Amino acid sequence: MTSPQDPSSGATQLDERPWEEMLRLAQEGTHVQLEEYVSHLSSADQALALSRLDEDEETQVLEAMNAADAAELISHLPEIEAARMLALLDTSTAAAIVQELPSDEQADLLGDLSDEQAEAILEELPQEEAAAARELSSYEDDEAGGMMVREMLRFNDSMSVRDVIQDLSEHGEDYSDIDVRYAYVCDAQDRLVGVLPMQNLLFVKRAERLSDLMIRDPLSVQATASLDDLIELFDAHNYLAVPVVDEQGKLQGIVHREAVQYEETRAAESDYLKSQGIVGGEELRTMPLWLRARRRLSWLSINVFLNIGAAAVIAYFQDTLQAVIALAVFLPIISDMSGCSGNQAVAVSMRELSLGLVRPTEMLRVWWQEVSVGLINGSALGVLVAIVAVMFNGNPYLGIVVGIALFANTIVAVSIGGVVPLLLKRFGFDPAVASGPLLTTVTDMCGFFFVLGLATMMLSKLI
Amino acid sequence: MTSPQDPSSGATQLDERPWEEMLRLAQEGTHVQLEEYVSHLSSADQALALSRLDEDEETQVLEAMNAADAAELISHLPEIEAARMLALLDTSTAAAIVQELPSDEQADLLGDLSDEQAEAILEELPQEEAAAARELSSYEDDEAGGMMVREMLRFNDSMSVRDVIQDLSEHGEDYSDIDVRYAYVCDAQDRLVGVLPMQNLLFVKRAERLSDLMIRDPLSVQATASLDDLIELFDAHNYLAVPVVDEQGKLQGIVHREAVQYEETRAAESDYLKSQGIVGGEELRTMPLWLRARRRLSWLSINVFLNIGAAAVIAYFQDTLQAVIALAVFLPIISDMSGCSGNQAVAVSMRELSLGLVRPTEMLRVWWQEVSVGLINGSALGVLVAIVAVMFNGNPYLGIVVGIALFANTIVAVSIGGVVPLLLKRFGFDPAVASGPLLTTVTDMCGFFFVLGLATMMLSKLI
Structure with missing residues (x-):
């Protein structure tokens, strides 16, 4: 990547353990040295370094x-x-940091x-900012209210172009972010009542009123609009942001396209982890270790009971299994292969649902498309x-028996x-x-039933 | 979603089978009626409707x-x-459609x-556009060259503000997209040599030269910059787009933030499907059915051989299994539960890798963090x-035997x-x-080995 503004970044990024230098500068250096060191790290290395410190050290930095x-x-x-780090800091330091964040991140x-x-x-926090943050944090992260920011250019329709240009030059500093x-x-x-593309001001007389220049009846969303609504909207329109209004049509903030895309990516990653x-x-x-273990265990516990249910099918056919022990070698293969085939079908359904290429009601259609592949x-x-089974004994x-069972269970x-x-x-449901x-669970139960049921029927041929 | 510009959308979105109306209008209506109908569908419904038509019908629409x-x-x-639909059309229709797409999608x-x-x-295509498209399609979709567009405002540094404003008003139509x-x-x-925030032109005299107004030495990337480089760059800088230059520093195009986020989402979805x-x-x-079946089968075939490898462990211990048939009931539980635990660990490693919170060399660190949860x-x-096993027989x-085996295999x-x-x-590797x-495969082999190996050692107690 060409980066003439930042010629030194190549050198400092070589640090094997950037958290040590970060801590050293926090303890011994000036805040300017620390800030300069941090600014030369890539954003991934900044995150890595900070997360490698213990709680005291994080606070110091x-x-x-x-x-x-910060x-x-x-x-x-x-x-x-x-959020965890913010909770470690004393309230006034935490508040000072929060104040520097954009309103949606706050x-x-x-x-x-x-x-x-x-x-x-x-x-x-200053009273107005606290009220705003309180209101924003009442929304879910993935609805328009939770993604919107209050930082925007906002003018009254009675203002002239001259008023706007004067405001811009007076408040240039405030508008930098x-x-x-x-x-x-x-x-x-x-x-x-309208949206105004700023570059249009280049073409008009300074005495004109915004009400004569703006695009009227602009597209807007309610604060409760869902992530799906917003994805759909930004997909259909090439906008950078969409304004959010309340029930009276009062302007609350704007949702940037990038906030929507961030939440979309996050939702995809979260779906993967959940799956x-x-x-x-x-x-x-x-x-914390106990939190990680407990959350994982809650999932594993459900699975262990489902597994015991499937194993009950094997228990039911114990006599057949005893008579033809070779079947036991093939049970895990049937179970695992059916799991693989089923997961492929799940993944394709998830993909088509997320693209909108299939509707949740079209089960018969999907079923037939899957059965064709399954056959x-x-x-x-x-x-x-x-063939493997015949070679085996x-x-x-x-x-x-195992061939038909695997065919049917696929x-x-x-x-x-x-x-x-x-x-x-x-x-x-999710x-x-x-x-x-x-x-x-269901494929295991069916698979075990197919193998052992068929074997029981053909027991005389198998012994 | 408030959408005062589009009051009719509520009614038309109720269509159960929009593809039928779409086809009817293509066959019987005017192109204006068809285009109006399509424009009232949500983008997901547009995709759904088109994909439900057969190849002849798609071509007609x-x-x-x-x-x-189109x-x-x-x-x-x-x-x-x-791409599949484009290939169905006659060349001149396809070319006319391609010409209307932004250069990265082309x-x-x-x-x-x-x-x-x-x-x-x-x-x-017009010669210049064809040359550009040829060059862009030589890049991978996920490098800067494959994500860049050539559509941008591009001026010479000797131009004055007046020249620029005149250009904008003459070419306003061309610049609309x-x-x-x-x-x-x-x-x-x-x-x-520079980047110029257009709104700055509001504040300056019209005789000034761009070379005196622009931000010099702007950040830029090479056409071969990777998706990761670009994610990092847009993460660190609040830009909407970054210019792409060749080795001589000549401007090739710009990569929009949204193109990078689109590829990032696509990569996450693709990872999920691959996994x-x-x-x-x-x-x-x-x-096509055969393509779907073949691709899925290529994955299943690898798995079936790996599974047979794991089943070989069971075959090796057949005598033990014959003696204590109850073990066969627990083998699939051990295999499946270990698979669940392992998948959780894979998912967390993938997440930490993608966030940059762990480096690929830090295996010992991750191993220990996982073993703590595993214990x-x-x-x-x-x-x-x-407990279940004791209750069972x-x-x-x-x-x-099964308790220790599941503990060790977790x-x-x-x-x-x-x-x-x-x-x-x-x-x-991916x-x-x-x-x-x-x-x-490895957890199955180990799990079967733990259960059956332990059982063989304790055989006298189990019978």
Whole structure:
């Protein structure tokens, strides 16, 4: 990456253990040296370094920096980590840092603190900012209110171009962190009445009124609009931001496209973690051991009971198994392969649901599309495992039993894997979380039943 | 969502089967009626409707629309679907649609077509645009060259503010689709020398030269910069776009923040699909059946051989199993529970790697963090399964065998699950793809070995 503004970054990024230098500078150096060192680290290395310190050391580093730089530093951390560090600091330091964050990040972090901690920090903030943060943190992270910022250009419709240009030159400093491509125009009752692309001001006389220049009846959303609504909106329109209004049409803030994309990425990552059994959709190894163990165990406990249910099928057929012990060798293969086939179908259903290419009601359609694949792959796998079985103990009937069982169970697995996510979505459950264990349990039960049931029927041929 | 510009959308979105109306209008209506109907569908419904038509019908719809609206319509589809539809159209229609797409989407789509198809379309494009598209499609989708667009404001450093304003008012129409917040300033040799925030022009005299107003030595990237480089850059800087230069510093295009975020989301989704055994990271059920079956089967075949390897452990201990048939009931539980524990560890390692909170070399650190959780959860699960085993056949030694085996194998599973993604990443493999099967196979082998090995040692107590 060409970066002529920052010629020294190559050298400092070589640090093997940046947290040690960070701590040393916090303890021995000036805050300017510390801030300069941190600013030369990549944002990933900043997050890495800070998360490697213990709680005392983290506090020392954050307290040694000025609030704006500390805010910048913790904004590179995962939200849950940033909130944890904020809780370590004394209230006035924490409040100073919070004040430097954009309003949506303020709200997210305060929402992750305990009510007392959040309240203590809010009391240190200027009254207006505290009221705003209180209101924003009442929204979920993934609705428009939780993603919006209050930092924007906002003018009254009676202002002239000259008034705006004067305001810009007087408040240039305040506006340095905000997106000044668009201004939002309100009437005397604070109701949003127009949007003004700022570059248009280049073309007009300075005496003109904003009400004559603005785009009227602009698109807007309510603070309760969902992430899906916003994804849809930014997909359909090439906007950088969309204004948020309350029920009276009063302008509350704007949601930037990048905030929506950030939440979309976060939701995808969280879905992946949930689908792998990380309850809550987030775990970092810096989190307390007991919390990590307990959350993982809650998932494992559900699975162990489901597994015991499936194992009951084996127990039921113990006599058959005793008579043909070779079957025991093939039970885990049937179980595992059906799990693999089913997971593939789950993944494709999740993808099509997220793209909107399938509706939750179209179960029959998905089922048939999966069965077509299942017939082909089930045949291939069934023949393959049948050959292995015959080679294993020379009895062709063992091959027939395990081959047919794997064929049949592949079709069961892709059917369940394809349809269950739609069903869960339709009834308001999270398909990422619940598909896996349901799938595994049912396919295990069916698979064991097919192998052992068939074997029981053909027992005379197998012994 | 408040949408005063579009009062009718509520009514038309109720269509159960929008593809039927779409086809009817393509066959019987005017292109204006068709375009209006399509524009009232949400972008997800547009994608859904188009993908539900057969190939002839898709062609009829796309050919009935004007090229700009057809381009808008196919841009809502997953890339692979959009390319497939483009390939169905006659070359001149396809070329007209391609011409309406932004340059990065042109390059992505052409890259997904066969060389002959892409070449045929390129020959129909204006020479300059074809050359540009040829060059862009030589880059991977996830490097800066593949994400950049050529649509931008680009001025010479000798121009005055007056020249720029005159250019804007003359070419306003051409600039309607591009981001005019920043202009990029080049010298006479086309080398990037500055960036100009357009709103600054509001504050200056019209006779001033751009070279005196622009921000000099702007940040830029090479066309080969990776997705990770760009994520890092946009994370560290609050820019909307970054200019791309060649080795001589000549301006090639700009990469928008949203293009980077789109690729980031796509990469996360693709990782999820790969981790579930969807080879290539993409499958839609509209893809040809044999392709879907073949790709899924390629993954299943690897797994079946790995499974047979694990089953060989059971075969080796057949005599023990014959003697204590109750063990067969518990083998799938051990295998499945260890798989669950291991997957949790894989997911957390993937998350920490993607956040940069762990480096691929820090295997020992991760191993220890996982073992701590494994000791707790392994004990809990081991005791639970031991109790079930004792309840099942009344022999306390059966409980001891399966309990110890599950305890030990949970530790094996979280160790492998935590460390293998780091190892794969370190040696340049894709951790999302390879972690799963490696984990399952090794944990199955160990789990079966623990249960059956322990049982063999304690055989006299178990019978």
